[in-house]
Amino acid sequence: MTHLRYDPQWVEKKWQAIWGAVNGFAVDAVLDKPKYYVLEMFPYPSGNIHMGHVRNYSIGDVVARCKRMQGFNVLHPMGWDAFGLPAENAAIKHRTHPVQWTYANIDAMRAQLKRLGYSYDWAREIATCRPEYYRWEQVFFLRLLQKGLVYRKKSSQNWCPSCNTVLANEQVIEGLCWRCDSRVEQKDLEQWFLKITAYGDELLNDLSRLESGWPARVLAMQRNWIGKSVGATVRFGLVKTHAEASAIEVFTTRPDTLFGVTFITLAPEHPLVESLIAGHAKADVVRAFVKRIRNMDRIDRQSDILEKEGVFTGAYALHPFTGERLPLWLSNFVLADYGSGAVMGVPAHDQRDFDFARKYGLPVRVVVCPRGEAPDADTMDSAYTGDGHMVNSGSFDGLRSEDGKKAVADALTREGKGAADTQFRLRDWNISRQRYWGAPIPVVYCETCGHVPEKEENLPVLLPLDALIGADGRSPLPDTPSFVDCVCPKCGAPARRETDTMDTFVESSWYFARYTDARNANAPFSRDALNYWLPVDQYIGGVEHAILHLLYSRFFTRVLRDMGFFPGDLSEPFTNLLTQGMVLKDGFKMSKSKGNIVDPTEMITQYGADAVRLFCLFAAPPERDFDWSAAGIEGAFRFLGRVWRLFVEEHARILPLTACCATEGDVRDEQAAALRRKEHLTVKKVGDDMGERFQFNTAIAAVMELVNAMYIARDTLTMGEADRRIFSSAMATVLTLLSPITPHICEELWERIGHSTRIFDQTWPVWDPSATTRQVLTVALQVNGKLRGTLEAPAGAGKDVLEQLALADASVKRHTEGLTVCRVVVVAGKLVNVVAG
RNA sequence: GCGAGAGUGGCGGAACUGGCAGACGCACCGGACUUAGGAUCCGGCGCCAAUGCGGCAUGGGGGUUCAACUCCCCCCUCUCGCACCA
Numbered sequence: 001m002t003h004l005r006y007d008p009q010w011v012e013k014k015w016q017a018i019w020g021a022v023n024g025f026a027v028d029a030v031l032d033k034p035k036y037y038v039l040e041m042f043p044y045p046s047g048n049i050h051m052g053h054v055r056n057y058s059i060g061d062v063v064a065r066c067k068r069m070q071g072f073n074v075l076h077p078m079g080w081d082a083f084g085l086p087a088e089n090a091a092i093k094h095r096t097h098p099v100q101w102t103y104a105n106i107d108a109m110r111a112q113l114k115r116l117g118y119s120y121d122w123a124r125e126i127a128t129c130r131p132e133y134y135r136w137e138q139v140f141f142l143r144l145l146q147k148g149l150v151y152r153k154k155s156s157q158n159w160c161p162s163c164n165t166v167l168a169n170e171q172v173i174e175g176l177c178w179r180c181d182s183r184v185e186q187k188d189l190e191q192w193f194l195k196i197t198a199y200g201d202e203l204l205n206d207l208s209r210l211e212s213g214w215p216a217r218v219l220a221m222q223r224n225w226i227g228k229s230v231g232a233t234v235r236f237g238l239v240k241t242h243a244e245a246s247a248i249e250v251f252t253t254r255p256d257t258l259f260g261v262t263f264i265t266l267a268p269e270h271p272l273v274e275s276l277i278a279g280h281a282k283a284d285v286v287r288a289f290v291k292r293i294r295n296m297d298r299i300d301r302q303s304d305i306l307e308k309e310g311v312f313t314g315a316y317a318l319h320p321f322t323g324e325r326l327p328l329w330l331s332n333f334v335l336a337d338y339g340s341g342a343v344m345g346v347p348a349h350d351q352r353d354f355d356f357a358r359k360y361g362l363p364v365r366v367v368v369c370p371r372g373e374a375p376d377a378d379t380m381d382s383a384y385t386g387d388g389h390m391v392n393s394g395s396f397d398g399l400r401s402e403d404g405k406k407a408v409a410d411a412l413t414r415e416g417k418g419a420a421d422t423q424f425r426l427r428d429w430n431i432s433r434q435r436y437w438g439a440p441i442p443v444v445y446c447e448t449c450g451h452v453p454e455k456e457e458n459l460p461v462l463l464p465l466d467a468l469i470g471a472d473g474r475s476p477l478p479d480t481p482s483f484v485d486c487v488c489p490k491c492g493a494p495a496r497r498e499t500d501t502m503d504t505f506v507e508s509s510w511y512f513a514r515y516t517d518a519r520n521a522n523a524p525f526s527r528d529a530l531n532y533w534l535p536v537d538q539y540i541g542g543v544e545h546a547i548l549h550l551l552y553s554r555f556f557t558r559v560l561r562d563m564g565f566f567p568g569d570l571s572e573p574f575t576n577l578l579t580q581g582m583v584l585k586d587g588f589k590m591s592k593s594k595g596n597i598v599d600p601t602e603m604i605t606q607y608g609a610d611a612v613r614l615f616c617l618f619a620a621p622p623e624r625d626f627d628w629s630a631a632g633i634e635g636a637f638r639f640l641g642r643v644w645r646l647f648v649e650e651h652a653r654i655l656p657l658t659a660c661c662a663t664e665g666d667v668r669d670e671q672a673a674a675l676r677r678k679e680h681l682t683v684k685k686v687g688d689d690m691g692e693r694f695q696f697n698t699a700i701a702a703v704m705e706l707v708n709a710m711y712i713a714r715d716t717l718t719m720g721e722a723d724r725r726i727f728s729s730a731m732a733t734v735l736t737l738l739s740p741i742t743p744h745i746c747e748e749l750w751e752r753i754g755h756s757t758r759i760f761d762q763t764w765p766v767w768d769p770s771a772t773t774r775q776v777l778t779v780a781l782q783v784n785g786k787l788r789g790t791l792e793a794p795a796g797a798g799k800d801v802l803e804q805l806a807l808a809d810a811s812v813k814r815h816t817e818g819l820t821v822c823r824v825v826v827v828a829g830k831l832v833n834v835v836a837g
Numbered sequence: 838g839c840g841a842g843a844g845u846g847g848c849g850g851a852a853c854u855g856g857c858a859g860a861c862g863c864a865c866c867g868g869a870c871u872u873a874g875g876a877u878c879c880g881g882c883g884c885c886a887a888u889g890c891g892g893c894a895u896g897g898g899g900g901u902u903c904a905a906c907u908c909c910c911c912c913c914u915c916u917c918g919c920a921c922c923a
Contacts, residue, residue, distance in 0.1 A: 174919095174920095215841085215842090216840095216841060216842085217840085217841045217842065217917080217918075218841090219841090220840050220841055220918080220919090221840085221841080221918055221919075223840085224839085224840065224918080224919055224920090225919080227919095227922065229922065229923080231923085250923075251922090251923065252923060253922090253923065254923080265923090306921080308921080332921090333921045333923090334921085334923080335921075335922065335923085337922095338922045338923075339922075339923065342923090343922095343923040344923080345923095346923090350923070351838095351921095352921060352923075353923085423922075423923090424922095425922060543917080543918090546918080547918090618849095618850095618861085618862075619849065619850085619862090620849065620850070621850085623842095624843090624850095625916090626849075626850095627848095627849075629848090629849080629863075631848095631862095631863055631864070632849075632862080632863065634863085635862055635863055636862090638862095639862085641876095641877090642877095645877085688853080689853095693853075695851095695853090697849090697850070697851085697861085697862095698850090698851065698852095698853095698860085698861080700861080700862090701850090701851075701860065701861035701862075702860090702861080703861095704860095704861055704862075705860075705861070708861090711878090778857085779857095780856075780857040781857090782856090782857080782903085782904075784903075784904090785856095785902095785903065785904045785905095786904095787857050790857070814890090822903095823903065824903090825856095825903045825904075827856055827904095830856060830857085831856055831857070831904090833856085833903050833904060834903090835903045835904095
């Protein structure tokens with residue numbers, strides 16, 4: 001027999017060739033079995049697979065292979081999130097074209113994935129930069145435009161000076177660009193927006209339906225991001241007559257504190273500022289303040305240590321109920337882009353307002369009392385922000401906060417001075433990017449007709465591949481006449497094509513649906529395929545996408561549903577979400593600058609893909625970070641060698657059996673019974689851990705235990721025909737259970753055992769409870785809850801018998817000496833606790 | 838500050854519904870086989886005490902219970918996310 005030593009290079013090359021020759025992991029075309037759609041977040045084709053990818057895809061592959069063996073028709077696809085800025089940067093750096101760089105990277109990374117033996121249906125591979133893909137996105141865009149869910153708006157936008165493009169709010173992390181960490185600037189631009197806020201309520205409310213399948217952390221982050229606040233809008237009439245407005249609006253979550261308002265504060269950017277200060281003696285002071293605050297760095301301005309400061313405008317507003325004059329201030333802690341950009345100052349019941357009032361000597365008025373005692377406005381040293389009952393609030397006195405909120409809002413509505421209202425933190429999604437390497441936005445600009453949608457039959461609007469990116473990194477599209485020059489779809493006059501491209505997050509918002517029918521040339525997907533495959537049963541990826549990608553995908557799913565592309569009952573794209581932890585090295589995230597990168601390819605070359613996969617899954621539970629260690633991968637490799645050796649050394653006695661096929665009749669002695677018992681218990685544990693709980697580390701540990709038991713059994717069994725059946729069954733079980741994790745070695749040994757089928761096509765073994773029962777059980781003996789010994793007792797022994805045996809035990813006797821036994825707790829088959837005092 | 842999660846041997850981690858804490862692996866120590874071993878196999882391995890008995894241990898403190906890593910209350914530490922959102 002060849003290859004007595006475990007040589008992963010040889011084994012893996014052999015099996016990858018076999019799988020590759022026939023697209024060995026194609027999905028069953030007949031859609032009659034129950035389906036299971038497992039998806040890993042597709043990679044950006046940067047050129048290299050890193051260890052984080054390996055962990056992500058290894059988890060997905062185990063789930064895919066395991067579910068397939070358990071009888072599901074499994075969809076397990078892979079593709080490339082191929083548009084994006086790195087391609088442009090690389091093109092400039094290497095004097096190539098993004099399209100060449102991208103496709104070369106895809107080829108390289110696909111080869112790396114194939115070396116890892118993942119069971120993807122490669123016939124469904126997609127790359128979002130292909131016209132066959134993005135043309136459907138352009139169709140969606142036009143339909144969204146029709147529905148009024150896309151619109152153009154000029155406003156202050158996040159601008160990354162390094163990427164030369166705008167960014168969505170979600171893409172600004174602590175004031176920095178999500179990609180390149182440059183400081184984000186503000187720039188007034190007219191851009192295309194997707195109306196994600198129209199789905200704010202639904203996106204928020206439906207999170208509760210994901211509670212059983214998504215990590216609480218991700219749900220919390222999404223809730224936080226959407227940021228719904230319920231309260232009321234209040235209109236304060238302006239004292240002076242101003243040309244632009246007669247009232248100023250504020251939003252509050254605490255209408256019950258309306259009578260505690262002692263001032264109004266506006267953001268420096270508030271549009272009414274100039275008209276409010278017109279004619280005011282100190283108008284210049286106010287203008288200087290506005291200028292200073294507006295020029296502050298965005299990060300500094302949002303810093304939590306920033307001192308609250310403000311300036312009085314000289315103008316007053318009127319309280320809607322009392323008619324009291326309230327001074328109008330500007331301050332640096334009011335955000336222009338939330339609510340109406342103005343807040344009512346209630347110092348007694350809001351800490352910021354309190355700090356502000358104390359600093360500038362503004363009055364403090366208590367209007368909500370915690371049970372019984374009223375805080376003293378003069379001596380209180382912080383705001384009382386809790387609930388209570390209303391005081392000093394006219395006819396509302398005595399109402400509890402909850403009722404007060406509603407009563408005040410109702411009164412505002414009655415008197416036309418406001419209404420109950422809801423605010424979201426979520427902003428509409430700016431999808432315009434001033435970049436080249438993205439999907440063109442299918443709109444043209446006509447002098448007479450304005451912005452006109454391209455006709456659907458003219459799609460795709462192709463991204464020109466002959467455009468060259470200049471050294472300055474700016475998009476070449478505006479300077480590419482073949483792209484820009486076109487005719488107006490409406491009037492036929494010469495027109496200019498939109499040169500902004502779409503945010504690449506648009507592509508990743510619907511790719512999971514394209515996989516269901518990836519080669520469809522007539523439609524983005526067929527209804528039958530969607531009905532069968534969606535939603536994704538298990539989605540796996542990094543937590544860094546908790547807001548951006550997952551929120552956009554949830555939004556897109558609803559939009560496509562409401563436009564009739566998706567089934568009407570489909571709202572959530574991903575039923576279950578697993579966010580895997582990071583792979584660290586020496587306690588830190590792997591990075592070029594730290595120089596602590598472990599290259600998967602090197603590890604595969606040294607230990608084989610099976611060992612790399614095994615270690616990634618064994619080192620820690622999937623959600624947790626784990627530290628890559630040289631010793632750890634050695635250990636994984638050693639275990640596979642141990643399995644290999646067990647097979648090779650016992651080869652002559654191993655029969656071509658399948659898992660769990662030895663029977664009760666094959667059991668000759670206790671050694672054989674023990675091995676068979678271990679085998680079936682392992683099948684039970686691995687099935688639960690791998691298929692239900694996704695605890696691969698404990699599943700692997702269980703298989704290791706079975707292998708250890710087999711090493712003992714081969715010396716204790718007499719290895720007659722019956723024993724061989726027991727032993728061979730256990731061997732088949734080891735290989736079958738391990739095959740989703742380390743498929744190459746398992747296929748090889750399966751074949752060497754004498755099977756002509758693939759282990760990939762084996763059905764998951766079924767454990768037999770009767771094989772796991774024991775005649776004699778070990779029972780723990782406790783005295784007052786402390787372990788004092790163990791006892792071998794017949795399995796059927798009753799409580800009385802166990803109690804008698806326990807009390808007769810020498811160790812128990814010793815520890816109860818001089819004490820009175822007052823109670824004996826017996827847990828059948830497990831433990832006896834003698835309570836004595 | 839708000840939200841989520843974590844805290845168990847030298848290390849990664851087990852213990853799923855309260856029932857023998859430390860499975861499995863790494864590291865380490867000892868032995869076997871060897872010209873050799875960084876291969877392989879066997880054994881040991883929480884801490885204190887040690888001949889045995891035993892005592893102490895799951896971040897700290899309380900509580901419930903016959904029994905607590907697990908449930909309840911208080912506190913500490915760490916990680917991640919959000920953060921002047923009115």
